[in-house]
Amino acid sequence: MLSLHFALLIAIFVLCVPVRGASEPADKETRPAKLLTLLTPQHFSQSAQKHARRQQTVISGLLAARQSCGVGFGLCSTGYCCELDGHCCTNGGCCTSEEWCYSTFCCKLTQDGCDELGCCDSGENCCSGGGCCSSTHYCVEGGCCPNGEVCSGISDQCDTAGFVPCTNDDFCCPPGEICFRDSSDSPRCRDSSSPTTTTHAATTPKATTTHQATTTHQTTPTTTSANTEPTSALTAPTGVPSAPAGSHNVVIDVSTNTEITWVGEWITGPSSCSSGGMAMSVSGGEDSLSSDASMGYEFTGTAVFVSIASNNMEYGISVDDDDTLYIGDADASEPKNCTFGWQRTNLDAGSHFLFIDPLGSQINRRDIDGPWYFEIQNFVSVTQPGPNPAASSGTIKPEPTPASDQASGGAHKSSVSWLFAAVMIFVATMLVYLS
Numbered sequence: 001m002l003s004l005h006f007a008l009l010i011a012i013f014v015l016c017v018p019v020r021g022a023s024e025p026a027d028k029e030t031r032p033a034k035l036l037t038l039l040t041p042q043h044f045s046q047s048a049q050k051h052a053r054r055q056q057t058v059i060s061g062l063l064a065a066r067q068s069c070g071v072g073f074g075l076c077s078t079g080y081c082c083e084l085d086g087h088c089c090t091n092g093g094c095c096t097s098e099e100w101c102y103s104t105f106c107c108k109l110t111q112d113g114c115d116e117l118g119c120c121d122s123g124e125n126c127c128s129g130g131g132c133c134s135s136t137h138y139c140v141e142g143g144c145c146p147n148g149e150v151c152s153g154i155s156d157q158c159d160t161a162g163f164v165p166c167t168n169d170d171f172c173c174p175p176g177e178i179c180f181r182d183s184s185d186s187p188r189c190r191d192s193s194s195p196t197t198t199t200h201a202a203t204t205p206k207a208t209t210t211h212q213a214t215t216t217h218q219t220t221p222t223t224t225s226a227n228t229e230p231t232s233a234l235t236a237p238t239g240v241p242s243a244p245a246g247s248h249n250v251v252i253d254v255s256t257n258t259e260i261t262w263v264g265e266w267i268t269g270p271s272s273c274s275s276g277g278m279a280m281s282v283s284g285g286e287d288s289l290s291s292d293a294s295m296g297y298e299f300t301g302t303a304v305f306v307s308i309a310s311n312n313m314e315y316g317i318s319v320d321d322d323d324t325l326y327i328g329d330a331d332a333s334e335p336k337n338c339t340f341g342w343q344r345t346n347l348d349a350g351s352h353f354l355f356i357d358p359l360g361s362q363i364n365r366r367d368i369d370g371p372w373y374f375e376i377q378n379f380v381s382v383t384q385p386g387p388n389p390a391a392s393s394g395t396i397k398p399e400p401t402p403a404s405d406q407a408s409g410g411a412h413k414s415s416v417s418w419l420f421a422a423v424m425i426f427v428a429t430m431l432v433y434l435s
Contacts, residue, residue: 030189032163032171032179071273072309072338084272084309084373085337097334241305241340243382250301250381254280257297264293272309273338273377279309281375282358291358291374301381302347304354305340311373314359319344320352338377345382354379 073081076088087095095106107119114126124132127139137144158165158172165172166179166187173179173189180188243249254260255268255278264282271277282293306317316325324342326334335341358374 029191030174030177032166032173032187032189071275074272074311083337084311085334087312240380241343241382247302247382250299250383252297252299252379252381253278254295254376254378259297261296262293263295264291266293266295271377272375273307277377279375279377281373283371283373284360291360291372293358293374295354295356295376297354297379298351299354299381300351301383302349303343303345303382304347304352304379305382306342306354306356306379307338307340307377308335308342308356309337309373309375309377310334310358311371313372313374315374316357316359317342318355318357319347340380 070081072084074084076082076094080088080094082088082094083096085097087097087099087101089095089101089106093101093106095101099106099108102113102119103116105113105118107113110122111119112122112126114120114132115128117129118132120126120132123135125135125137125139125144127133127144131139131143133139133144137146139145160172162174163172164175169179169181169187171179171187176192177189178192180190182188240249240251252260262280266280266282268278268280271279273279280295282291284291304319314326316323318324322344356376360372
């Protein structure tokens with residue numbers, strides 16, 4: 001009986017004594033410490049010309065001093081020329097139509113301004129003093145730290161006092177001890193006097209990088225006494241498209257055509273696309289974010305081409321209720337200013353209705369309360385078949401009838417009249433005879 005009790009005690013003792021294995025440090029092993037891998041943020045570089053949100057007087061200044069800039073450009077109130085589909089920034093620079101003015105930079109439409117020092121992609125974290133961390137990291141002093149972890153110190157510093165970084169690995173051990181990884185790839189520290197153990201090759205820790213800012217585009221200053229075009233001037237206005245064989249173009253001058261229906265406060269003024277030309281325009285700013293203007297025109301033809309110029313604008317163009325909307329990034333790609341970039345071809349021969357609807361300031365921009373501008377240059381309808389019109393008012397002059405045709409037509413009408421009279425006399429004679 002005593003031997004049975006003794007055996008049970010030995011069994012319990014054996015079960016209670018922990019067995020050392022790969023999950024526990026061996027004799028003379030030390031639990032490793034964590035190596036911080038923080039980064040120094042890259043500060044955003046600044047451009048030569050500072051940029052900020054656009055002033056509300058840009059459009060009025062642009063219209064008043066248009067002649068001092070090249071074709072497709074307008075003079076900003078700061079004295080610099082910017083593209084009509086771009087943005088004037090208050091202290092002298094320009095941003096493209098794909099950007100918005102922020103501090104000294106141009107941010108993409110998908111980016112947000114960061115601490116007045118640059119731009120971060122949407123969803124990223126803006127760090128104080130400049131720099132961006134991804135959504136999986138948060139900002140700490142000196143860099144980015146993974147969410148759910150605690151980081152402190154600077155790069156290559158251990159989180160336990162007295163430890164030193166391991167060579168070519170991302171953890172720390174006491175000075176003089178050997179850094180290695182066990183069979184489960186867990187970090188280990190071992191006294192150099194301990195028996196050797198098979199180790200695995202370590203890799204260099206991966207760094208988390210910050211983002212470089214997008215800088216603004218420099219502009220070329222102009223004065224009213226000299227017409228100096230910016231080096232990035234737009235391509236010269238596209239001419240009237242060539243009509244297919246058997247057809248001819250009818251160019252509609254929007255500034256003089258009386259068959260166009262204009263709704264809203266359209267203004268007739270100099271064209272921003274051609275020297276000496278005229279156009280119809282509508283504009284607004286902080287006090288009028290939306291537009292109630294529209295234009296309608298009925299034309300006959302198999303195609304139509306429209307030339308416009310716009311800035312910070314949402315609008316729609318349609319033919320027979322077939323709409324093309326330019327609202328935000330998800331819609332159609334906006335045609336270039338001063339070109340016949342919008343067109344409808346392969347239309348049925350006959351009458352069609354063209355409708356243009358300026359909607360107002362682009363709602364997906366940070367400067368939604370900034371000025372907007374929309375200008376119709378002209379449009380061209382393609383008519384087939386028929387003679388070439390002598391005028392460009394949209395009305396085709398009828399072809400004159402040759403003199404020989406007029407003479408033969410008169411003779412034909414005369415013979416028909418005599419024949420009708422003879423028949424009537426014969427009928428009357430027969431009625432008298434029968435009675």
